[in-house]
Amino acid sequence: FLQCELPVDPERGLVGRFDTPGNAKDVVVSGEYAFLADDFSGLQIIRINDSNNPRLVSSVDTPGDAVGIVVSGNYAYVADWSFGLQVVDISDPAIPKLVGSCHTPGIANGIAIFGNHAFVADGPSGIQVIDISNPSTPSLICSYDTEGDAIDVFAFGNYAYVADGMFGLQILDIRNPAAPKLAGSYDTPGLAQAIAVKGIYAYLA
Numbered sequence: 001f002l003q004c005e006l007p008v009d010p011e012r013g014l015v016g017r018f019d020t021p022g023n024a025k026d027v028v029v030s031g032e033y034a035f036l037a038d039d040f041s042g043l044q045i046i047r048i049n050d051s052n053n054p055r056l057v058s059s060v061d062t063p064g065d066a067v068g069i070v071v072s073g074n075y076a077y078v079a080d081w082s083f084g085l086q087v088v089d090i091s092d093p094a095i096p097k098l099v100g101s102c103h104t105p106g107i108a109n110g111i112a113i114f115g116n117h118a119f120v121a122d123g124p125s126g127i128q129v130i131d132i133s134n135p136s137t138p139s140l141i142c143s144y145d146t147e148g149d150a151i152d153v154f155a156f157g158n159y160a161y162v163a164d165g166m167f168g169l170q171i172l173d174i175r176n177p178a179a180p181k182l183a184g185s186y187d188t189p190g191l192a193q194a195i196a197v198k199g200i201y202a203y204l205a
Contacts, residue, residue, distance in 0.1 A: 066086075068121070085138055087135045104125065148164035159174060162195070
């Protein structure tokens, strides 16, 4: 499900809802659209300019299970489980096109963009660094094997922050994307499964 809420007015609560055909795993909002990684139903593009009545605009059935997504410019980059990275041209949201892909050795769970590189949290295979300077021909350039199961990743500043399962937070220096290196770590009490960074704080689920 896609649910639209207005937290600034607690009396309003839920204002809109859209039942996607799959299991909504991740969402990015860009302009008037919400881009959903919808598991076995691929990428769903929903117009949300009227938050009371979100409506499906289009979809792309990715070859795997879409579980993570980021949007950069005219492209959506999808972490597609056992099918690695999938690149979708969304320059016209009504006619999205699958234009590129890159196999990863593990299970693609999460994704972050840093310049011309995509960092894919790839399950037991750590972080995979993919050159996306040409989105139609993404290419794997290197990997960094984290201690745990890389589940999610967030790029901010010159660092990639990794939710690394039982090994908590791992921070990679990515100033040279072709040679990431460990900059620090923090052992969370539970399994780190998702991450967001803002300012000087990292927030982990």
